[in-house]
Amino acid sequence: MSDTTSTLPQRRELRTALPGPKSQELAARRSAVVSAGVSSTLPVYVRRAGGGVIEDVDGNLLIDLGSGIAVTSVGNAAPRVVEGVTQQVADFTHTCFMISPYEEYVAVCEALAELTPGDHPKKSALFNSGAEAVENAVKVARYATGRNAVVAVDHAYHGRTNLTMALTAKAMPYKKGFGPFASDIYRVPTSYPFRDPEGMTGEQAAARAILAAEKQVGADQVAALIIEPVQGEGGFIVPAPGFLPALQKWCNDNGIVFICDEVQTGFARTGAWFASDHEGVVPDLVTTAKGIAGGLPLAAVTGRAELMDSVHGGGLGGTYGGNPVACAGALGAIETMRAEDLVGAAKRIEAVATERLRTIADKVPAIGDVRGRGAMLAVEFVKPGTTEPDAELTARVAKACHEQGVVILTCGTFGNIIRLLPPLVISEELLLEGLQVLEDVLLAATA
Incomplete structure (x- = not known):
């Protein structure tokens, strides 16, 4: 894993609450002209992105664990x-x-x-x-x-x-x-x-x-x-x-x-x-x-x-x-x-993230399953002791991660899965920081 593909600082930094004032201004403009049928996961507007980081128009730096839904695998604005x-x-x-x-x-x-x-x-x-x-x-x-x-x-x-x-x-x-x-x-x-x-x-x-x-x-x-x-x-x-x-x-x-x-x-x-x-x-x-x-x-x-x-x-x-x-x-x-051997990078992401996610799962009974391959990983949330999907917890956890500056996505037929799709060029330090935020949020949400 590497963060050498971007000149953006590879760290999480929140200068405002999310969304910040400039994002809120853009949201007001959007509501007048963009179809309500087009939704967005995060109400923040992007100025730059690269490596494992997204910078919004208010100068906040967010950890990107979504890659635009597995699109920017080589990182945003990759030099080649x-x-x-x-x-x-x-x-x-x-x-x-x-x-x-x-x-x-x-x-x-x-x-x-x-x-x-x-x-x-x-x-x-x-x-x-x-x-x-x-x-x-x-x-x-x-x-x-x-x-x-x-x-x-x-x-x-x-x-x-x-x-x-x-x-x-x-x-x-x-x-x-x-x-x-x-x-x-x-x-x-x-x-x-x-x-x-x-x-x-x-x-x-x-x-x-x-x-x-x-x-x-x-x-x-x-x-x-x-x-x-x-x-x-x-x-x-x-x-x-x-x-x-x-x-x-x-x-x-x-x-x-x-x-x-x-x-x-x-x-x-x-x-x-x-x-x-x-x-x-x-x-x-x-x-x-x-x-x-x-x-x-x-x-x-x-x-x-x-x-x-x-x-x-x-x-x-x-x-x-x-x-x-x-x-x-x-x-x-x-x-x-x-x-950059991004096939190998995906394997390394899997090794690092899966170990950490399983450690988190040992602390959180609401995690029913941790699965995936490479840098395509998921956590399925259920009512503890059952396989009944818990979409409400999933949504709360995702929202809290977003507020803390970590971009994660949800999915699943039952809406009860958090999926991780980091850029393959993300640094291990940034990945682990994003997972730490996820763990903190989960422990608070299930306390």
Whole structure:
């Protein structure tokens, strides 16, 4: 772990109560012109960010344990990203790859072919957001197989567009009032070790999911099964060993396209280049976004060349997809991950944070589970002695951490999980300070 990617002081410092007066002024301006449907976790407005720190407009320095929801894995304003983007902006900002192409798009696709799981021939198409990547992965799968049905799992999150809302499991705030949704989507149980029957193996959980899919629709009608290798918004759920390989085998045996949604888990976040690597599964298609470009909007579908080439010319694309500035950001971010061994950094974050979180859990009976991989870690809160979710405690703890200058996020189908997504370049000292604040807040909240 390192804090050398930023000139910002790498410390927590509160000069005002949060939000400060300048943030409050901006909030008043916002209320007049920004839709109330767009919410923000913290009511503070950012002036600068870098390393593991966010500076607000009032000069407060906050510890960043959210990375813009796993986007700024290389840190904000990472030097290689800034350099590449600055040069690209000076050269040209847009031509549309579908009109007159450019090398940066090709270079990103070359990197994706090298880094994503499997050594088979791979091709990619670039887009703008994770949801757009998921939509296009489903399009490819349906086109290639001639089938319509898509299987998703409980606690899934795949986006906010019409199709991806149908794939997403949680109603509030993502789906409520926005239907009707895309058809031919079928949901099956996932592997959730903390809530599954005691002793259930990954293979047994997969058999349960497969049985549900075959009963609902039949394997010969399924175009694709889509799953997050570690579920994100649904609760940072790490499936039991054997679950993902068993699902992949079922897909392979039945001509079903196996799609891994690595939008949140990809690009070194879990201590591997991709979370699929932890169990050796090789998806037919991989969707990526978030950490791919150091904060710029870019996404991709990468997969078996024969699948990606099955679609007719012009069937994939978009005006801004693979924008050259975003591609330059991606090339800088990938170079940073390699040069600074951010895969190794994620593993070190896991070792430091997991040990500390388990020590905290020993003191706080409301912590039912500590889990995650790499720098994608979670604490699940329950009523002590039960598995009943405690969303109210979770919200109080998050709010108190925010007031103390530590940016943490919540998630989970039941709203009872605090998730930690620090930049992979955060210093160990800053990480431990953030965890100390979390511990102090928890002990006070549960006293």
